[in-house]
Amino acid sequence: MAERIAELESRTRFDPSDVESRIFQRWLDSGLFHPEPEGDPERNYSIAIPPPNVTGSLHMGHALNGSIQDVLIRYQRMKAADRTPPSRTKWILGTDHAGIATQAQVEKALLAEGTSRHELGREAFVERVWDWREHYGHTIVEQFKRLGASCDYAEERFTLDDGYARAVADVFVRLYEKGWIYRDRYIVNWDPGSRSAISDLEVEGRRETDTLYSIRYDLDGGGSVTIATVRPETMLGDTAVAVHPDDERYRDLVGRSAILPLVGRHLPVIADGYVKMDFGTGQLKITPAHDPNDFEIGRRHDLDQVSVIGEDGRMTAEAGERFAGLTAMQAREAVVAALAEEGRIVADDTYKHEVPYSHRSGERIEPLISLQWFMDMTELAKPAIQAVLDGEVRIVPDNNRRVYLDWMAAIRPWCVSRQLWWGHRLPVYYCETCSHIHVAASEPEACSECGGRLRQEEDVLDTWFSSALWPFATLGWPEQTPELAVFYPTNVLSTARDILFLWVARMIMMGIELTGQAPFSDVYIHSVIQAPDGRRMSKSLGTGIDPIQEIERHGADAVRFGLLAMSSTQDVCYSAEKVQQGQALANKLFNATRFALLRVHASLGPEAVAELEPEPLARTVEDRWILSRLAQIETDTAARIEDYDFSHAALGLYDFVYGELCDWYLELVKHRLPDLHDASDQDEDAREALAATLLYVLRQTVALAHPVIPFVTEELWGYLDGSGDLLAGCEYPCADASLVDLDAEVELERAIEAIVAVRGWRDSVGARAGMSIPARLCAPCYEATAPLLARMARLELADGDADSARGQALVSVAVPGGTIEILSAEGLDLDAAERRRVAVAEKLRVEIERIRGKLDNPGFVAKAPAAVVDGERERLQRLTVELEAL
């Protein structure tokens, strides 16, 4: 140990790159991250990581969420360390196959090779994706390691693994048998980019400026109607014109028919409450095959569905008329031109509205009718709503609760089929002879109806279908595995707001339906980190910041601290300063520990250090003070972590380490720690008492900070603790209430105020840094702290009575409860001293006036709480004493 301590001497900086990989390897080797499936499920703690996409690389959202979960996991793991019987902590790790994203990535690679998935064929393509995943799919897991994330790496899951796939098929069959999964021809969000249907949640509205065309349709038998549209190309699919049933203007039009320009089809004029009387002319064209609203109206009125745009985004051969084969956009221009030629364009106005785009491919959504598989969510939603209402699932911060409940209350069917190749193929089999549909977890031999050959559905499931099973499928469900028994349900799910519906709500629904329990008790919604300028962090905008690069630059501890410190209950801008603050903290803690250890070892020798009392032998007022403050920060930090208040947890540690431990405590006791080469004349007991307190405070502080900054604290633990145990497996410090000492706090904090006042005064009168100034304390409340006040403020305190000191004083410095009289002015700027005295007196006077005014207010004295009134009275008295002395 002595040799190890000695090597610290030359390490004047904490160099993260030097220690991170070494320490991480020790953690991995220790097995601490991999709990056996044992213990009491009520007391075990588990988190299922939101599975990153295999295609992904670590971005700021991952880095923040990784830091948050790791704080929780490390905190709980340490808390579990001293429990009997022991409890287990598990962070479930894995990745998501991410259907569309991964398929797109591989297709891009194929394109670069001059081939395509269609040329390869389905089987070869899927094999290609698996290869790709073997090669590149591990990046993000390695990046989580760089962050220090203490996931259970021994059991990594993947949403397409065999076991997981069985769970997915099993769920599909169960829900089909309940009648909740069904097949329907319905209008869907067609994404021409990925050539697949997508769900409502994968559509984003973008505000765009379009032209709103007003077009005249003639009526059969004379007259006309004028309809408005931003999508004239869809008019070829019109099958009705609608007006509002209460619209007096058009009452007699209902039942007549309009003639569709360019096509000549007769369109019935119908009445439907959906039509807004005060929008445009109050006359609306109905295109059931290409507009979700019109689709519903069409169903109500039994209208024909004429599809004019196909899945390739082009006008169809069947109904596209002379525009067949054109893209929708080309068709728009051509249709407008043709209408104009006939003089049917009544107006073309600029119009701003929301246009749906695919969140996946970025292409404009083409609503069209398609045969897809849907899941009815109403029955699933009911208990999931109740779970949140009852508090069985808590959403933090709770303003997201209402968002969840509102969305769940109005939940709509979920289109779960995707026209992709990469994913879970639907466990649906069609008979080639009689068309009978079989839904089964494993492929039946033949059609049960006619014995005909079966063909499996080509479509795969929406990626989120498998993600919805994540917290239990990763633990082996539907098998009743030991893991499932002790780690399910999990404790918390931490994520950003954007996947609250897409993922979180669906996990709650599926969890309750399939396991009978909500999959987690808390949902923590963390900040979205924006670019420093407030824009979105994105590659395309060039606003992205790479967390790995930040880790390389500042260390993982710094990045973790920074992200936690900047996070909040709302979205925040990335703050490089907070990361620097974290780096500074790691370095500070390193140096403080290094300093203390070197001095203590030099002063006592290694044998004596090893035999030191583990508990502090507090003696002096500063010892009592720091121990009391330590107890406070221990209480606060644990409470903040449990309240998901990570920002205050991190910043509170910073404030303690800087503002109390280093700036004050270490400075105060420095002189009692003999220099390496200087034998001390202090007695043995005093040295041991100080050493014991100092090492106790440092051990506790280092352990306390471990969940936030695990690397530097683990490194320091190696020097502070002789046992060789890893800090990650040690118990979390718990506040010792007997150390709370409010008297010491009051006394020391007053001394600190006085020291700061004198230092400020010294600065303003041009006193040189090293110069000692003769003075006398004229305040009754510094008996215990006078020596340290003198040392820290560089005063040469003389004895004697206060009144005579005032007589011979050249100038007075105000301190809490009195003054310090300066007895010699050699080398001081007396004019500046006088100016300062006057200025301080003036400030005191103003403040005294303010308090007097308050106390003179009868309303204040009568109605304010007694404690507040007393507080103001005390303060008034104190300030008056100071002012008089000045």
Add this chain to the structure above:
RNA sequence: GGACGCGUAGCUCAGUGGGAGAGCGCUCGCUUCACACGCGAGAGGUCGCAGGUUCGAAACCCGCCGCGUCCACCA
């Protein structure tokens, strides 16, 4: 259109009923025997605007202005 949130020091943000705070930046002074990624001392704010509640408002309520996010089927 609905919901939620934000507007506090040059910047990024705490503070949510009784003395305006932090980090960074800025100024001044320190090669003080842990740390110059350091130490000490400072300057800097009509707490978006207007009204109300209260003995007392940055905080609570109402309105307005500005900004952001989510949800929603007005062509």
